[in-house]
Amino acid sequence: MTQFWPAPAASGAVRATVPVPGSKSITNRALVLAALAEGPSTLRGPLRSRDTELMAEALRALGSDLQDGPEGSWRVAPGPLRGPAEVDCGLAGTVMRFLPPVAALAEGRVTFDGDPRARERPLDAVLNALRALGADISGDSLPFELHGTGKLAGGAVTIDASASSQFVSGLLLSAPCFEQGVTVTHAGEPVPSLPHIDMTVSMLRAAGVEVDDSTWDVWRVAPGPIRALDLDVEPDLSNATPFLAAAAVTGGSVTVPGWPERTDQAGDAIRDILARMGATVELGPAGLTVTGPAELAPLDIDLHDVGELTPTVAALAAFAAGRSRLRGVAHLRGHETDRLAALQRELTGLGGDVEQTDDGLLIEPRPLTGGNWHSYADHRMATAGAILGLLVPGVLVEDIATTRKTIPDFPGMWSSMLGAVD
Template identity: 50%
Template structure:
C-alpha cells in the first residue's frame, strides 16, 4: 500500500486458501437494535467490528442505551430514553444507522439530531421520514428528505397503521418493523408503490424479530408486528456472506480452491445466492457443516443475471463478468444508484477505464469483456468497489485501488486477508 492507493495483487497461480470473514453487517446492526429494545441485556456474540457497527453502537449510546465490549462479543443494555437535553446521532455513511435509529428517538422526549458524511445526505430516506411523521413523531428536515434532520418524540410512539413506499430501499420497511415491538400498539405497515428490493433482507428482519420474541405477520404487501417485550440473552452473528463474495469470486477468476469457514447451512442472508450463481458460472461449489468450498477453473461463463434481490453483490459480480467468455447483462438493480454512491455509474466508469466494455442500462449494466490493463480504480468511498477492484487485480497487473481504507465500513482487515489469500 502506498500513499492513498493499494496495488491489488495478482494471483501467482491457482489458489488454495481458507478464509474466515467477519460477522454480517446486516445481522449485526439489526441485532444491536433489537437488543437495545429488549427488557434485559443481550450478549451479541461475534458481531461485526467495523465502522458501520461502531456507528450503530454510538447511536444506541446517544439514545440512552448501553454498549460494552467483551472480547469478540458486545453486551447491549436496553434503551433508557430519559431526559430532555438535545442529543446527536453520528451516521457516517451507514444506511442501517440512518434508517434504523430515527424511530428509536421517538421513544424519548428530547430532540435528536441525525447527520453524517456528505455521502449519507445523498442517500434516500424521505419515505421513511414521512411514515414516522404519520406515526406521530416530529421530524424537522427543512424539506430535504435527507440528513441532517431532527426527530423529537413525545415519550413513546402509539403505533398503528401506516403506508410506506419502500421501493428505494427495503431498509425503510425494516426500520419500522424492528422498532414496532416498542410501540404502544405495534405497527401495521402497508406497502405502496413498487416492491422493495432485496427480499432476503426483509426475511432477515422478520427472522431476527422472531429470535428476539416478537411475532411478526405478513400478508402480501401488509406487515404487522404487535407490541412485545423482547428478550434474547445471547445471539450469535453469522459470517457476512456478501463480504465473502470477493473471496469465492477469486476461485472463479484465478482458478483453484477457496474455502470460506463457517458458511451457514441455513440463512436469510442474500449472499447465500452466491452458491447458485457460481454454479451457473461454471464453478464447483460444496457446502458442508464446516463451511463452503469453491473450486474454480479460471474460466467464467457469460450470463444474464437479475440481481434485484441481491443488489449488494453487483460490484463483485460485475468485476467477475469482465472475465466472462462472452457478453453479460446485469438487471434489476436501478436502486443501486442510491447506495453508498451511484454504484452503476461508478462501475461503468471504472471498469471501462481499465479496458472493459461496460455501459449502464435503465436498471443495470451491459458488460462486454475486452483485454484489461492496469490503472487507478476510483472507489467513491464505497467498500464494495474496493472488493471489486481486488477481484480485477487477480488477473490484471497494476490495478491501483484508491482509498482502500474505505473497506473499513464492513471489513477493516480486508487487504491483509486478501494478501494472505494469495499466499
C-alpha cells in the same frame, strides 16, 4: 491527498481458507433489538467495523449500556432512551434508517447527520412514515432533528420502499415498542433486497415478537416486549463474496468456514451465481468451498433481491467467456454511490466494454489493462477493484480504507489469502 492501493496480482491459482467476520446486517439489527429488549443481551462474534461501531455509539448516546465482553462479544443492557443526543450515521444506511424509529421513542431532542454522500441518500420514506405514526421530525434528509416524547402511537402507514428495503426493516425493528405496533404497507415498484426484510422478520420472531407477513407487501408487528438476545452472529456472506470470487477467476479453491446451512443473508445467493458461471460449489463441515472453472460462463441474471452482490458479479463478468447482462438493480443508483455509473466508468477506464441499461449493466469482456480504480467511498466498489487486480497487473484501488465500513482489515485478509497459491 488521494491514496491508491496497488491491488496484488495472483501468481497462480488461489488456494486458501478465509475466515470472515460477522454479518453487518445481523449485527446492526441485533444491536437495535438488544437496545429495546426487556433485559440484558449478549452478541457473540459481532462484526466490528465502521458501520457497526457507529450503530453502537449512537445507541450509547441514546442511553443503552453497551460494553465489550469476552472474545469480541458485546453486552447490551437497555436503558431509558433520552436526548439530547447526536447520531453520526457515517455512510451507513442501517444507521440512518434503523435509528430514527428508535429515537422517536426517546424523550428529548436527537440530531442526525453523516458523511457528505449520506446527505444524498434517500431517507424521506422512513421520516414521513414516522411523522404519520406520530413523530415530530424537522427535515426530510440528513441532517435532521427529531423531538421525542418517550413514546410513539404507531398504527398503520403506507410507504414507497422501492428505493430500499431498509425503510421497511427500520420501522419493523422498533414497532413492538410503539403503542399500537405497526402495519407497514408498501405501494410502489417492487421492494429490492427482500431477503433483508425476511432477516428482520426472522430476528423479531426469534425475540418473541408477533409478526404477520402473510400478505404480500404488508408487514404487521404487534406491540409487546422484545426478549433479550443470546446470539451467535453468522459470518458476513456478502463480505465473503470477493474471496470466493478470487477462487473463481484464478481457477483456485477458497473455503469460508462457518457458512450456515440455512440463512436469511442475501450473500448466500453467491453459491448459485458462481455455480451458474461454472464453478464447483460445495457446502460441508469445513464450510463453503468454491473451486474455479477453466473458463467463467457469462450470465443473464436478475439481481434485484441481492443487489449488494452486483459489484462482485460485475468483476466476475469482466472475465467471462461472453456477454453478461445484470438486471433488476436500478435501485443501486441510490446506494453508497451510483454503483451502476461507477462500475461502467471504472471498468471502461480499464479497457472494458460496459453499457448501462435502465435497470442494470451489459458487460462485454475485453482485455483489461492496469490503471486507477476509483472507489467513490464505497466499500463494494473497492473490493471489486481488488478482484480485477488479481488478473490485471497495475490496478490501483483508490481509498482501500473505505472497506473498513464492513470489513475491519480487508487488505490484510486479501494478502493472507494470496499467500497460498499454486
